[in-house]
Amino acid sequence: MNPPLSHEQLERARNAGSQLHHFHGGLRLRHNKKISCELPLEATPLPPRLFVPMLQHSGLSAEPTVKPGQHVFKGDQIGYYGVKEEMAVHAPTSGTVRLLTRRPISHPSGEDGLCVVIEPDGLDQWTQLDPIETWHHADPARLRQRIREAGIVGLGGAVFPTAIKVDDAHERGIHTLILNGSECEPYISCDEMLMREQPDSIVLGARILQRAIGASRTIIAIEDQMGAVDQSLKAAVMKSGADDIDIVKVTTIYPEGGEKQLIQVLTGVEVPSGGRPADLGLLCQNVATATAVAKAVVEGKPLIERIVTVTGSGIRQPRNLVARIGTPIEILVDQCGGYTEDAARLVLGGPMMGYALSSDSNPVIKAANCILVLSELEIEPPQPEMPCIRCGECARVCPALLLPQALNWQIRSQQWDEVLEYGLKDCIECGCCDFVCHSHIQLVDWFRYGKAELRSQQAERGKAEAARARFEAREARLAREKQERRQRLEQKKQDLRDQADMKKKLAESIERVQSRKDGGK
Amino acid sequence: MLNAVIAITLLGSLFGLGLGWAARKFRVESDPVVDQIDALLPQTQCGQCNFPGCRPYAEAIARGEAEINQCPPGGEAGIKALADLLGVEAKPLNPDNGEEKGKTVAVIDEPACIGCTLCIQACPVDAIVGAAKLMHTVIESECTGCELCLPPCPVDCIDLVEPKRNLADWQWPRPVVQYSKNLSAGESP
Numbered sequence: 001m002n003p004p005l006s007h008e009q010l011e012r013a014r015n016a017g018s019q020l021h022h023f024h025g026g027l028r029l030r031h032n033k034k035i036s037c038e039l040p041l042e043a044t045p046l047p048p049r050l051f052v053p054m055l056q057h058s059g060l061s062a063e064p065t066v067k068p069g070q071h072v073f074k075g076d077q078i079g080y081y082g083v084k085e086e087m088a089v090h091a092p093t094s095g096t097v098r099l100l101t102r103r104p105i106s107h108p109s110g111e112d113g114l115c116v117v118i119e120p121d122g123l124d125q126w127t128q129l130d131p132i133e134t135w136h137h138a139d140p141a142r143l144r145q146r147i148r149e150a151g152i153v154g155l156g157g158a159v160f161p162t163a164i165k166v167d168d169a170h171e172r173g174i175h176t177l178i179l180n181g182s183e184c185e186p187y188i189s190c191d192e193m194l195m196r197e198q199p200d201s202i203v204l205g206a207r208i209l210q211r212a213i214g215a216s217r218t219i220i221a222i223e224d225q226m227g228a229v230d231q232s233l234k235a236a237v238m239k240s241g242a243d244d245i246d247i248v249k250v251t252t253i254y255p256e257g258g259e260k261q262l263i264q265v266l267t268g269v270e271v272p273s274g275g276r277p278a279d280l281g282l283l284c285q286n287v288a289t290a291t292a293v294a295k296a297v298v299e300g301k302p303l304i305e306r307i308v309t310v311t312g313s314g315i316r317q318p319r320n321l322v323a324r325i326g327t328p329i330e331i332l333v334d335q336c337g338g339y340t341e342d343a344a345r346l347v348l349g350g351p352m353m354g355y356a357l358s359s360d361s362n363p364v365i366k367a368a369n370c371i372l373v374l375s376e377l378e379i380e381p382p383q384p385e386m387p388c389i390r391c392g393e394c395a396r397v398c399p400a401l402l403l404p405q406a407l408n409w410q411i412r413s414q415q416w417d418e419v420l421e422y423g424l425k426d427c428i429e430c431g432c433c434d435f436v437c438h439s440h441i442q443l444v445d446w447f448r449y450g451k452a453e454l455r456s457q458q459a460e461r462g463k464a465e466a467a468r469a470r471f472e473a474r475e476a477r478l479a480r481e482k483q484e485r486r487q488r489l490e491q492k493k494q495d496l497r498d499q500a501d502m503k504k505k506l507a508e509s510i511e512r513v514q515s516r517k518d519g520g521k
Numbered sequence: 522m523l524n525a526v527i528a529i530t531l532l533g534s535l536f537g538l539g540l541g542w543a544a545r546k547f548r549v550e551s552d553p554v555v556d557q558i559d560a561l562l563p564q565t566q567c568g569q570c571n572f573p574g575c576r577p578y579a580e581a582i583a584r585g586e587a588e589i590n591q592c593p594p595g596g597e598a599g600i601k602a603l604a605d606l607l608g609v610e611a612k613p614l615n616p617d618n619g620e621e622k623g624k625t626v627a628v629i630d631e632p633a634c635i636g637c638t639l640c641i642q643a644c645p646v647d648a649i650v651g652a653a654k655l656m657h658t659v660i661e662s663e664c665t666g667c668e669l670c671l672p673p674c675p676v677d678c679i680d681l682v683e684p685k686r687n688l689a690d691w692q693w694p695r696p697v698v699q700y701s702k703n704l705s706a707g708e709s710p
Contacts, residue, residue: 061689109691384699445696452692464564467665470646471566471574 005279009269013280016176017219017248021268023261025397026253027432029352031225033189036311036318041197043322044335046122050092050326051115051363053105054079057159062087064116066097073127075302077151078116087161088151090302091127092324095120106329106348106362108355115363118326129300135208143212143297144170150296152303156180156191156257156286157349159367162293168276169213169283177215178266178277179206181222181229181287182250184257185350188370190307191287193320195222195229198291199236205290207242208297213283217244220287221262224249254352255430259284261399273426308364310336314343314373323364329371330360345379347372352431383440394433394443400426404433404443411450416457424450555583561602563594566645567667569619574645588612593619594666625666625681627659633678640670640679661685 055061062079066072072091081087098117105113132138132146148163179202183191195202206218222229230247237245250256250265260271263282271277277284288307295301304325311318316337323332329346333339347354348362350370394404402423410418424447433443559579570591572578581587582603589603590612597614604611614621629640629649636654648664651657661684670679 055688061687105688107688107691108693109688111688111691113688382699442696442698445693448693449695452694456692460563463665464562466663467564467566467646468559468575470648470663471564474645474647 005269005272010280012269013263013267013282014175016178016263016266016282017221017246019268020248020250021265023253023256023264023399024401025399025432026255026261027397027435028252029186029254031252032186032311033192033225036187036189036309036320037193037196039317039319041193041307041320041322042335044324044327044332046093046120046124046324047327047331048119049098049328050095050118050120050324051103051105051328052078052089052092052118052326053107053363053365054089054114054116055105055107056087056089056325056366057153057161060087061114062089064100064114066091066100066116068097068099070097071095071121072097072118073125075127075129075304077302078118088149088302089116089325090151090304091118092304092326093118093120094123094125094127104357104359104362106357106365106368110358115326126301131300132297135211135297138211138297140170140212140214143208146297147212147293150292150302152289152292152296153366154286155288155292155306155366155369156183157353157367157369162285162289165283165285166209166213169215169278172278173281174213174215174278174283175217175281176283177206177210177213177218178262178282178284179218179220179287179290180257180259180262180284181220181226182252182257182262183369184223184252184254185352185370186254187311187372188309188350189311190309190320190369192226192229193309194288194291194307195226196232199229199232200239201291201294202233202287203236203240203242203245204298205287205292205294206245207240208293209283209285209290210244212293215283217246219266220245220247221250221266222247223252223256225252255399255428255432258399258428258430260428273423303366306364306366306368308332308368309370310373311370312343312347312373313375313378314340314345316340323368325364325366327364328361329357329364332364332371333360333373339373340375342375342377343373344376345374347374352435353429385441386439388439388441391438393436393438397432397436399430399432400428402427404447407450408441408443408446411446411453416454419450420454424454427451552580552583555579557606558582558603561595561599561606562592563599563665565594565665565667567594567665567669569593571618582607588615590615591618593621596621624684626661626664626684627666627668627670628661628680628682629657629659630678630680631656631658633676635676637675639673639675643669643673645669 054064060081062081064079066078072078073094074091076091077088078091079089095118098119100114100116102112103115105115107113132142135143144163144166147166152162153159154162181191181195210218220233230249233247248266255261256265259277263277263284264270267280269280272279292303305322307320308323309320310332315333319336321332321335346357346360348357348368348371349355351372354372388405390405398404407419407422407424410422427447429444429448431444437443559576562575562579564575566574570578572581578587582589589607590600592599593614600614601611634656636651636656638651638653640657641649641651645667646663646665648660649657649670650660666681668681
């Protein structure tokens with residue numbers, strides 16, 4: 001277990017943003033963001049069919065709540081998991097549900113998953129909306145409930161249900177809300193465009209979130225290379241009249257947009273291993289998540305669309321689009337002028353953390369911040385792996401202060417206790433170690449595998465525990481039943497004995513009376 | 522002289538009382554080694570080790586009456602963990618006890634089930650629900666795949682199948698490494 005945070009550390013967390021610090025390692029990468037920032041945001045047209053996956057993030061898949069042939073309005077709930085409405089999925093437009101089918105869902109496994117297929121009716125008609133216009137006075141619990149119902153997830157890429165984070169933050173007491181606008185991965189510019197074009201909505205979302213969790217101030221962290229963003233956000237803050245929102249510029253070093261890295265930059269304190277920002281009294285949310293919150297509260301609209309960067313040298317006219325969840329990626333690519341001749345690979349996410357998709361018929365999902373099409377020239381052919389020469393480059397760039405080369409050996413030789421001890425769980429899979437490895441070792445792939453293995457081991461232990469509990473409960477029950485049966489038997493025997501006694505006594509007394517009668521004669 | 526004798530006797534009886542009290546107060550109900558062994562066993566309660574459940578097997582190992590290589594569901598990994606715990610050499614699984622198989626769960630062919638309740642009685646973890654002359658079914662999430670329900674079924678309507686794969690449970694696979702041709706085969710860092 002980690003030692004408790006010192007008073008000084010907590011004080012520094014309280015003064016987050018007043019002074020900038022550094023995190024260990026990281027890389028300065030070519031930005032490649034400008035190409036997709038030339039054109040303004042544009043909405044994608046309604047596609048002929050929308051394919052809304054029920055599995056939108058790690059964890060459980062939602063269950064569809066609609067049937068084929070059913071008409072839905074835009075914003076109607078079409079799927080949810082159990083009672084947890086943070087898993088809710090909503091109809092991105094009005095139309096008819098045509099099919100519930102398994103098809104590609106933009107999942108890293110490349111496997112098919114359940115989708116609700118909606119044929120739009122072209123009217124794009126909203127369902128009955130329930131805006132909370134008086135959010136200034138609304139009960140924070142009601143605001144949090146709204147975030148839950150609207151199916152909002154972290155739009156930075158990790159798609160963790162926002163409702164869970166917000167509820168936890170509220171329970172533990174948070175003083176500072178950090179809005180993360182420092183999208184550090186090359187090529188991705190959806191947050192930058194959002195901050196340029198809709199700064200009011202971000203500020204509104206910040207104020208609502210602040211009220212929902214009871215934080216006293218907000219920091220919006222942006223990168224120093226995002227030219228005009230600073231001005232537009234400042235203007236928006238001025239306009240809103242809020243005096244508790246600060247805008248902080250952080251230096252562009254990949255991966256400073258990672259939650260823990262950003263917090264380290266802003267406070268100089270590391271989030272403890274296995275801990276959460278809430279330990280420091282902080283809550284970190286993506287700027288796009290804040291706009292989703294603003295929409296959900298002030299307009300009553302659930303999360304049904306997001307900004308997607310369509311970029312890369314394989315795209316004719318890179319730009320940012322506002323796309324409905326479930327829109328096939330080919331529609332977005334067409335809107336950007338289609339592919340260039342040398343387009344070679346389709347990636348969902350950025351060049352560091354994204355994964356390749358097999359086809360552009362995959363739908364846009366809540367996690368889809370970027371669609372990157374790389375050309376032949378940009379893809380390095382997979383290099384054969386060479387032995388590790390222990391140069392230590394990977395450890396030098398690791399932002400989580402891990403020893404990737406040691407972890408690599410341990411995972412390969414299945415030394416899971418050591419893997420845990422060396423902190424694999426703190427790996428954020430940023431890919432820095434992979435990027436600098438001279439021996440072309442696929443370190444991140446190994447770390448992902450190692451994490452998966454640790455998770456399944458833990459799950460198995462949990463299952464064994466549950467089986468033991470059931471077995472013991474059964475044994476106890478059987479023993480109890482046996483005992484009860486024995487007692488019943490005893491009781492019956494006793495009863496019989498009692499009855500026999502009684503009969504005997506009766507017979508005796510009858511005999512006595514009889515004999516007396518006889519004697520009396 | 523007398524003083525010394527009295528003092529020592531007094532001290533002795535005091536310590537004796539103290540120890541006696543501690544023995545009662547801090548009494549350990551069960552053998553901690555058995556608990557540790559039991560925690561490493563897969564808790565399928567399948568009996569393939571020739572003991573009636575995981576705990577009896579753990580007790581037998583602790584007493585030195587059983588080998589550590591008699592648990593097929595635990596497999597090689599389980600044997601290794603036991604060897605580490607007990608400080609003995611790991612050995613291959615005893616083939617007399619069975620062989621290591623992938624995880625399976627029991628499924629009842631429901632139309633064929635006659636509702637005899639024999640499988641319910643056989644299931645060590647209460648993972649089968651049903652009542653006399655009514656259809657039975659297996660709770661998939663609780664089934665350990667121990668196969669104990671197979672023999673008693675008079676109509677042979679229970680099958681062991683691979684558990685349904687759920688995309689939400691998908692995990693990153695072990696990377697396939699392509700080594701440089703310049704290296705001798707099989708070399709890995």
